Amino acid sequence: MSETSGPSGPPAAATGATIELEDLTKRYPGSAEPAVDSVNMEIKAGEIVIFVGPSGCGKSTTLKMINRLIEPTSGRIRIDGEDVTDIDPVKLRRKVGYAIQSSGLFPHMTVAQNIALVPRMIGWKKARITSRVEEMLDLVGLDPAEFHGRYPRQLSGGQQQRVGVARALAADPPVLLMDEPFGAVDPITRDHLQDELIRLQHELHKTIVFVTHDFDEAIKLGDRIAVLRERSHIAQFDTPEAILTNPADDFVSGFVGAGAALKRLNLTRVRDVEMADVPTVTVDDPLQRIFDKLRASGTNELLLLDKRHRPYKWLRRGDLMRARGSLARAGTLVHDTVTRDATLRDALEAVLTDNAGRVAVTGRRGEYLGVVDMETLMNSVHEMLEADRLDALEHQHELEEQRSRLTQHEQEGGSGEATA
């Protein structure tokens, strides 16, 4: 069997493919209204698109039409430009990974056998399959030696879900469809699994279509979010930032829910904002130097670092006096720090709980990098929201221009038609 990739397809592992849905419609037999009504959507190669919407709005139906688990009543599906609406569905599905809520692992097969299924079907050599299984287990954070021979019922819900994802990715499909894959696990495990998926995606660059009804999950994972209303009508299809700052209508804002500005904080990392600096000294510095620095800086406070440059204590002017020059007794211990990868929301949380309203930012080895406080946070949030607003305006402007150009075109071209 020869797998041909797209014209500019990369030689090694398959990365994402584009998906185009054109007037995709599903009418279930016996129901008057279509469950999915003429969906048009272009999904770029390598992006995560989230379908989010109320229960019964047709998310699963739309998703399952992409691998034709549900045959569309009309419309086209194109993957990487190739029309797959009429090809053999079995062939199509081997190019499209599929992971579902209850993990869908086969209980009579071991973890390794489950993961090996698709590679075996497409005729990989035994040795290649074996090493691939180990690789996939590693990838989803399970120790191959330990989990290889287990049966699904010997795994926790979260572990089953990981194996489910490993199985979906085993044959390296360019597209991955996920239907509420983290819907049935507890919030903490879900959080972990989401982080894992983000990490995976950084390595793999698949095109992922992900269904959820949890808007926070959508914001966390999505490059773009399609907010769907009944019959899978697209209410808004845009980046999380744009949807949060500029919901298209009341339906979308209802879905975004309260606290859009707070949710926006989840989308920015500490690394993206300007940090403040405080004067620092290390425990090895002589006392005199510390005094000098404090006097020279004009601030009220110093950050004392330990031998490995990690934040250790906050020192105020008075502290040193009171401790009579003994560093060991002076100051308050630093009890909370955030990393550069923390979200602004985490940072805000830390700042709010700190009694002096600031928190030290640390690098990978815990070394001091800077400080965020209320002021820096406020400033960056304002800038961020302003930028979002401008973006959205520009975007809207572009759309309008396009639209007016189109109507103009129609009026010139279709002279016979009387269009309003």
Added chain:
Amino acid sequence: MNFWEYLGNRRQQLLADAFQHASAVFQCMVVATAIGVLIGVLTYRSQWAGNLATTVTSTILTIPSLAMIGLLIPVVGLGVAPTVTALTLYGLLPIVRNAIVGLRGVDPTLVDAAKGIGMSRLHRLVRIELPLAWPPILTGIRVSTQMLMGIAAIAAYASGPGLGNEIFRGIASLGSKNALNQVLAGTLGIIVLALLFDAVYVLIGRLTIPRGIRV
């Protein structure tokens, strides 16, 4: 002659009968299993076909076995043929029913997942649905076997093989000194065979039901 002396004297004959009895039941079970599972596989997806298969096989079971063999004699003659035909027909019901119930009972999300990862219809049946339906099918086979053990005794009426001959001879010469011994030997022999078969099925279950779904 007491029962134990009787057993000692007739050892050869009894063992040969027991062997033939077991062999007839075993062979009919193999055929009934193959046909039964096939009927199950062909009919479980359709509501009416599945119900039809179950109804027809359970109707067969309501025909008294003596009558069934009697009816078969003019068609297939005396001896082994009516025995095998009757046993196979009787053996079908529990297998067909359990195959249909088992196949219909496979979790639809698993079937969906199997489709979703690109398994063909045949592949799904062989790798997913049949293995998951195997425990109830095996139970059906067990029930069938025990039933056939008893029914096979009737086969002697049509000059068939097996321990039934012992029982019929006893009944025919009721009142003679060995009559009771003969009936007793035949009946006990059948019970022992049934227990032996059951033990084998437990072993087969251990060997063939995947560890992941063993209860």
